[in-house]
Amino acid sequence: MGRTFSVEEINTRVRNTIQSRHPVIGVSASSGLVGKASEAGGADFIVLYSTGRSRVMGQGTRLIGDANTVTYNMHEELWAVVDDTPIIVGVDANDIFNWDLHKLLKKFQAVGVSGIIHNPMIGIYGGEYVKIRTAIGHGFDREILLTEMAKDMGMYCMAYTWTKEETVAMTKAGSHCIIPHVGGTGGGLTAIPHKSVEDCVKIINSLIATAKSVNPDVLCLAHGGPFKDPESVLDIYRYTDAQGYIGASSVERTPVENAVMGAVKAFKSVPLRRM
Known part of the structure; x- marks a missing residue:
């Protein structure tokens, strides 16, 4: 059983x-x-995203249902079998049915979660959409507020960022870990088009340098794009200052697809007994 x-x-x-x-x-x-x-x-870390539920359902990564409720219900399944690894949960800061973020965080804290990450996250939709939603109070500012509150409540905080401005804001908010996000992960049966390694390396290094300029001790990882397996992730360590990697599709989708396809092909290749 899990522990906090x-x-x-x-x-x-x-x-x-x-x-x-x-x-x-x-x-x-x-x-x-x-x-x-x-x-x-x-x-x-074990990171629990509501969007991850779509991956294990055989879909591409997508929003699914009431995100906070989906995450909350999934947590119990993990808590039963993860014994000694921190569980970080994705919390939707813009859930209109859970607008009181302190109350929402207390709900997750009560079941033993060790930390949070803002997910679903508005930044993935691009700058213009972020500006529109933020202008009416349903945007990235809420995700910053979520991080500040969680940090003050003694929870470990992780944050995805896409721009220098977001990186500065999340680092100042007290996030313990900044993760430059370079887009959906390629590979597998539902591969997502992505930028080149060269372009992604520049983005990662730029955002890490920005985070470190605010807090030299902040942990910086990387996620997404062409970095889809252990071989491709080597380029993160060769060409960036990232100290690790967050895997989503690259752990719970593509390896499962490959393993199941391989097993079925192997079973299929066994000939019937000669009549």
């Missing part, structure tokens, strides 16, 4: 990983099976 980690316990865990010269790895786990296997594989 303090911010200092998570920071110590992260420092030990880096000092051992290994990357910090967070994985999306939208089922108990993926969570249990991820912990056995050595994940530093």
Whole structure:
């Protein structure tokens, strides 16, 4: 059964990983099976996204249902099988049915979560949409407020960012971990078109430098785009200052697709007994 980690316990865990010269790895786990296997594989974080539910349903990553309720209900399944890894949950800061963010965070805190990340996140829709929603009080500012509140409540905070302005804001809000997001992850049966490695490396380095200029001690990881498997993720460590990687589709979708396809093909290739 799961346990709750303090911010200092998570920071110590992260420092030990880096000092051992290994990357910090967070994985999306939208089922108990993926969570249990991820912990056995050595994940530093289990990150629970409502959007991840669509991946294990065989769909591409997409919004699904009432995000906070979906996340809350999924947490129990992970809590039952993840024993010694921090569980970070995605919280929708713009959920009109849970507008009281303090109350919402207390609800998640009460069931043992160790931290939060803003998800679904408005930044993925691009700058113009962010401006429109933020102008009416339903935007990125709410995600910043969520992070500030969670940090003040003693929760570990992670944040996806797409621009320098967002990176500055989330780092100042107290996020312990900044994750430059370079778009949907390629690969697999529902691959998403993405930027080149060269373009993504420039974005990652720019946002990491921005975060470090605000807080030199902030943990910086990377996510998305062409970085879809261990081989391609090597380019993150070769060409950027990221200290690790967050895997979503690259952990709970494409490896499952490949494993199941391989198993079925292997079973199919066994000949029937000669009559």
